[in-house]
Amino acid sequence: MASLEMRRVSDLAHILITGAAGFIGSHLTDRLLQEGHTVSGVDNFTRGRRENLCSALQHRTFHLVENDLSTEAGCIDAFTAACRIAPIDSVWHLAANSDVQAGVADPSIDLRDTFLTTFHVVGAMRRFGARAIVFASSSAIYGVHNGPLAEDSGPLFPISNYGAMKLASEGIISAATESFLSSAYVMRFPNVVGGRATHGVIFDFIEKLRRSPSVLDVLGDGNQQKPYLHVSELVDAMIFITDHSRERVNCFNISVCDEGATVRSIAETVVRLIAPGTPIGYEANERGWVGDVPSFRYTIDRLSALGWRAKLSSMKAVERATIECHAQKGACSS
Numbered sequence: 001m002a003s004l005e006m007r008r009v010s011d012l013a014h015i016l017i018t019g020a021a022g023f024i025g026s027h028l029t030d031r032l033l034q035e036g037h038t039v040s041g042v043d044n045f046t047r048g049r050r051e052n053l054c055s056a057l058q059h060r061t062f063h064l065v066e067n068d069l070s071t072e073a074g075c076i077d078a079f080t081a082a083c084r085i086a087p088i089d090s091v092w093h094l095a096a097n098s099d100v101q102a103g104v105a106d107p108s109i110d111l112r113d114t115f116l117t118t119f120h121v122v123g124a125m126r127r128f129g130a131r132a133i134v135f136a137s138s139s140a141i142y143g144v145h146n147g148p149l150a151e152d153s154g155p156l157f158p159i160s161n162y163g164a165m166k167l168a169s170e171g172i173i174s175a176a177t178e179s180f181l182s183s184a185y186v187m188r189f190p191n192v193v194g195g196r197a198t199h200g201v202i203f204d205f206i207e208k209l210r211r212s213p214s215v216l217d218v219l220g221d222g223n224q225q226k227p228y229l230h231v232s233e234l235v236d237a238m239i240f241i242t243d244h245s246r247e248r249v250n251c252f253n254i255s256v257c258d259e260g261a262t263v264r265s266i267a268e269t270v271v272r273l274i275a276p277g278t279p280i281g282y283e284a285n286e287r288g289w290v291g292d293v294p295s296f297r298y299t300i301d302r303l304s305a306l307g308w309r310a311k312l313s314s315m316k317a318v319e320r321a322t323i324e325c326h327a328q329k330g331a332c333s334s
């Protein structure tokens, strides 16, 4: 067997995924199981849903562990349960608060679920000898900038507690690579869309239309513009990066190569596809809510140079995700 450093992260046999019952975590779990890995999925089900793991739970190499990772004791219990199956080769850390607005109203939510989960997961990795981490970071760490953002753009002044706690998490991970981690993959996601979404603009629009079908009320003036990546492509990119980048700390923006989609165009797409003719109402303000970055653009030169490119444009991803989210009605949606 090759040494850990010689092997690709996704070659490793036993992968622990935190936030496995969530939107992205469940798609990642399915994909890594399909590729033949043993997966221990940890979640506390605050936002994650058991139905998201319908397919994974049929798999004999999937093990579900229910624990709160924001405490040291919860992490130790989760890692102990996972290590009963086999030593953990890599940890893909996705557990976090994903409701940015909730974290603006109550900063303790992001302290607990976005930062302390990372702090204690990294601590448990040291204790249990897991040496490679893949971390789900976010465009929110950049704050508001004018130009396109590269991985080394700065200064980094996040405008939400969520962004601040993601940035602090990146720092804890980078520090750990100086001592016991052999490799870290910090992946900064754009807006990710697709079936099983637990939040986000498409999810919100569909929920609003279900609750009050007479009008779709949009937060902000509709001109907020961001890139949107389909979850299947995100998972593809995550695995591609771990297979092809071999630095000790590997930091990548992941995104589509276009100008993004406006909230107005998303609202119009959702209405066209699921509630034709419904009027759409906008507000006068530029930002949807406090902590919302109205527009951003990534440079993905580093990822392109590595050889990966998204196939779907932002608008195609939005269309596909609208159909998938509209079709999902509880159990075993894909």
Ligand SMILES: NC(=O)c1ccc[n+]([C@@H]2O[C@H](COP(=O)([O-])OP(=O)(O)OC[C@H]3O[C@@H](n4cnc5c(N)ncnc54)[C@H](O)[C@@H]3O)[C@@H](O)[C@H]2O)c1
Residues within 6 Å of the ligand: 018, 019, 020, 021, 022, 023, 024, 025, 042, 043, 044, 045, 046, 047, 048, 049, 067, 068, 069, 070, 093, 094, 095, 096, 097, 098, 112, 113, 117, 136, 137, 138, 139, 188, 189, 190, 191, 192, 193, 197, 198, 200
């Ligand atoms: N969806 C996006 O557009 C997007 C964009 C940028 C970054 N991200 C990051 O990707 C990751 C996955 O996001 P998602 O969209 O799937 O969100 P999600 O809310 O669907 O998934 C997060 C999961 O973590 C679990 N969790 C939260 N706190 C926990 C705790 N204390 N202990 C154990 N489990 C806990 C939740 O129950 C949930 O299942 C997150 O880290 C998020 O910050 C997502």
